[in-house]
Amino acid sequence: MKKHVARYALLAALAMVLSWLESLLVFPGLLPGMKVGLTNIVVLFALYRMGLRDAVRISLVRVILVSITFGNAYSFAYSLAGAALSLAVMAGLKKWDAFSILGVSVAGGVCHNLGQLAVAMAVLETARLGWYLPVLLASGTAAGVVIGIAGGLAAERVKF
Amino acid sequence: MDKKRMRDILLAAGLLLFAGILYLLLRPGGEGAWAVVTADGQEMARYPLSEDRQVTIGEADYNILEIKDGAAAVIEANCGDHTCVRTGAVSREGEAIVCLPHRLIVRIEGGEGPLFDASVG
Numbered sequence: 093m094k095k096h097v098a099r100y101a102l103l104a105a106l107a108m109v110l111s112w113l114e115s116l117l118v119f120p121g122l123l124p125g126m127k128v129g130l131t132n133i134v135v136l137f138a139l140y141r142m143g144l145r146d147a148v149r150i151s152l153v154r155v156i157l158v159s160i161t162f163g164n165a166y167s168f169a170y171s172l173a174g175a176a177l178s179l180a181v182m183a184g185l186k187k188w189d190a191f192s193i194l195g196v197s198v199a200g201g202v203c204h205n206l207g208q209l210a211v212a213m214a215v216l217e218t219a220r221l222g223w224y225l226p227v228l229l230a231s232g233t234a235a236g237v238v239i240g241i242a243g244g245l246a247a248e249r250v251k252f
Numbered sequence: 253m254d255k256k257r258m259r260d261i262l263l264a265a266g267l268l269l270f271a272g273i274l275y276l277l278l279r280p281g282g283e284g285a286w287a288v289v290t291a292d293g294q295e296m297a298r299y300p301l302s303e304d305r306q307v308t309i310g311e312a313d314y315n316i317l318e319i320k321d322g323a324a325a326v327i328e329a330n331c332g333d334h335t336c337v338r339t340g341a342v343s344r345e346g347e348a349i350v351c352l353p354h355r356l357i358v359r360i361e362g363g364e365g366p367l368f369d370a371s372v373g
């Protein structure tokens with residue numbers, strides 16, 4: 093049990109560091125408050141090494157902690173929608189077993205962005221943000237590839 | 253190469269292709285667009301992209317904004333990171349140049365009124 097809590101703490105801390113790094117980067121084409129989702133690597137790792145339940149917990153802890161530390165009400169809604177959609181799709185694809193961790197990560201990255209876009213459109217009450225769709229699809233795919241490769245190596249090799 | 257890895261690549265390539273097609277279909281034209289300058293969350297000025305001009309924003313902390321050929325670019329600034337200069341020219345609705353050290357955003361908006369609420373982010 094103790095070891096379990098320590099693992100949560102470690103992964104949550106790692107996610108926080110990644111969020112902070114991410115907040116320093118400027119990505120053209122993203123709305124303020126949106127993130128490309130580097131922290132998804134922690135969730136991906138948890139999903140493959142610890143199971144869905146733990147991945148959900150870590151994802152939730154991450155969203156809450158990050159929003160308290162770096163965010164506001166909007167970024168909380170963005171993160172939550174992105175994280176929930178991303179994790180749901182990744183868990184489903186993992187179970188389906190048609191893709192490796194890389195494909196699962198790509199789908200997760202794209203859904204992370206789609207979730208954020210959906211919230212932005214709801215909050216701003218506009219459908220005109222649809223223009224962001226291609227940008228978010230492409231950036232989500234790119235982030236997903238990077239995270240899938242790194243996360244795949246971590247899930248295989250990291251002693252935990 | 254195993255089957256799963258093949259599917260991974262197809263998925264990623266398919267998504268990128270889809271994004272490319274959507275981009276071509278959805279991108280709004282440059283006509284009637286404005287460059288909207290926001291500093292510290294307050295809108296300071298808006299310039300039509302149809303008129304060429306050069307303006308210096310700020311004094312001690314300055315960014316030089318150039319509007320030329322229907323596109324806006326920060327061509328010079330004394331911020332530390334020069335991310336704003338490296339962003340290059342923007343012309344499509346929703347595109348933006350951000351200078352974090354000077355808390356400055358130059359965003360392209362269509363002619364149909366403000367697209368984003370300043371309170372976001």
Ligand SMILES: [Zn+2]
Pocket residue numbers: 329331332333334335336337350351352353354
């Ligand atoms: Zn700058």
